[in-house]
Amino acid sequence: MSQSQTIAKHYTRILALWPKDLLRPNLPFTRTIERRATPYGVKPVSPPIEEARKGDSSAAAKPAPVVKSTPQAELPQINALFSLLENRYSNKYPVSPGVFKPTSNPEHYDRLMEEIERAPRKSWFQAKMDEWKMKIRWQ
Structure with missing residues (x-):
């Protein structure tokens, strides 16, 4: 060969x-x-x-x-x-597990992975709504 x-x-x-x-x-x-x-x-x-x-x-x-x-x-x-x-x-x-659980925001990477898994199934409208929600501060 x-x-x-x-x-x-x-x-x-x-x-x-x-x-x-x-x-x-x-x-x-x-x-x-x-x-x-x-x-x-x-x-x-x-x-x-x-x-x-x-x-x-x-x-x-x-x-x-x-x-x-x-x-x-x-x-x-x-x-x-x-x-x-x-x-x-x-x-x-x-990588140590602590890298994925920072003390300032321990759920950050879990939420990020959930969002990535949901993203392909979102409609255009849902994606726009999520984008707008991210621009508004709720606190």
Whole structure:
């Protein structure tokens, strides 16, 4: 098996394992990985950028050009992606529970995670109401 076939196989596996971004489904990180893997024969999994942009005039008209790197330079990039998938760094350098429970506002991160989980299911009106509520001081 050639080195470029091995790289394509790694990228295909990474794309299959990469978690979906529920908070920003229109901007998945997998598109970046796909663009990096295209020179090695990996087919895109997500819809083309033009389809996802329909009606979005703020986005650039054309994507950045694909730069083909050498297979030797690609392998460390693949290793970095796998290390992120495996949570290698959070396992190697665990954070104390006190970091997520600051004494000034111990529920902050719990509420933040609840809001992130609710965000994809909100209607436009609910999102605007929450935005306005954040601008008004209730105390």
